[in-house]
C-alpha cells in the first residue's frame with residue numbers, strides 16, 4: 001500500500017495530502033477537494049467518535065478463525081464492508097488527470113477491487129453528467145450499487161431508470177445532497193423530501209426489482225421516516241462531513257438510530273472508517289455493514305484496481321484479527337458487549 005499511497009500523493013497534489021492519518025485536520029474546508037466543509041468539524045467528529053470507542057480484548061475463548069462473511073438486504077458480502085459512493089475525480093482528486101485515470105477508470109478500479117474481495121462498491125452521481133455515465137458503464141461490467149442524488153422533478157426517475165437497466169441488487173439515494181446549493185445555482189436543483197415523496201421513490205425503485213437505500217440519516221426520527229417510507233436500508237452518514245458543518249460523528253448517533261429501526265431496515269453507516277478495527281466498532285454500535293470513502297479514493301488513484309484490491313484485503317485481515325481478539329466467531333457475535341464501558345457516548 002505504501003507505494004500506491006506515494007503515487008496517490010503525487011497525483012492528488014493540491015486536492016489531498018494523503019496524510020498518515022486521514023482525520024480531516026489538514027484539509028479543513030477543502031470542498032471541492034477531499035476535505036470537510038467549513039471548519040471540518042463534521043469530518044473530524046466522525047474520526048474522533050470512532051477513536052473514542054474502546055474494545056474489550058479477550059483471547060480466552062474458542063474462536064480460532066473468525067467468519068467475516070455476512071448478508072445484507074439479501075446480498076452476500078465476504079465482510080460487512082462496501083466502498084462508499086464517491087464521484088468527481090477531476091474536481092475532488094486531481095487537478096491534472098493523467099490519461100487512464102478519469103472517472104470511468106476510477107469507477108472500474110473501485111468496482112473491480114471490491115469484486116476481487118467478495119464485496120460491493122458503490123458509485124456516485126453529480127454534475128457534470130460524465131459522473132453518472134461512468135457509473136453506468138462500470139455497473140454494466142461489474143456488480144455494484146449506484147447512488148443517485150435527490151434531483152428535483154423528472155431527472156431523479158430518469159436516472160433511476162438508467163441505473164436500474166444495469167440490474168443492480170440495490171439503488172441508493174443520498175438525500176443529504178439536498179444541501180448542495182451549488183447544484184441549484186448550476187440549474188440542476190436537488191431537494192429534501194417528505195415521507196410520502198420518499199415512499200414514491202422507494203416504490204419506483206422496487207418496481208424496477210431493486211432494493212432501495214437512503215443515505216444521509218443522522219437522527220432516529222429520520223430513520224423511522226425512512227422505514228415508514230418503505231426503504232430497505234439506511235446509511236447513517238454525514239456525507240464525510242461535506243454537507244453541513246458541526247454535525248456529530250456517525251458513531252455517536254448510530255446506537256440510538258439502531259435502537260429505533262433495528263429489524264425494520266438494514267443499517268449501513270460510514271464516516272472515517274480507516275481500518276478493520278473501525279469496521280468492527282461500527283458493527284458493534286449497530287451497523288449491519290459499513291462504507292469506506294476516502295481511503296478507497298487514495299487506493300484507486302494510486303494503484304487502480306490493484307490498489308483497491310490490496311486495501312480491502314488489508315481491511316479484511318485487520319477485521320478478522322479484531323474479531324478474533326474480541327472473541328467474535330462470526331459477524332452476528334459482534335454486539336455492544338465488545339465495547340468497553342458500553343457505548344462510548
Ligand SMILES: Cc1cc2nc3c(=O)[nH]c(=O)nc-3n(C[C@H](O)[C@H](O)[C@H](O)COP(=O)(O)O)c2cc1C
Pocket residue numbers: 033034035046084085086087088092123124125126147173174215237238239240241242270271272273291292293294295
Ligand atoms: C470526494 C468525495 C465525493 C463524494 N461523492 C459522493 C456522491 O457522489 N454520492 C454520495 O452519496 N456520497 C458521496 N460522498 C460521501 C461518501 O459516500 C461517504 O459518505 C464519505 O466519504 C464517508 O466518509 P470517509 O470518506 O471519511 O470514509 C463523497 C465523499 C467525498 C470525499
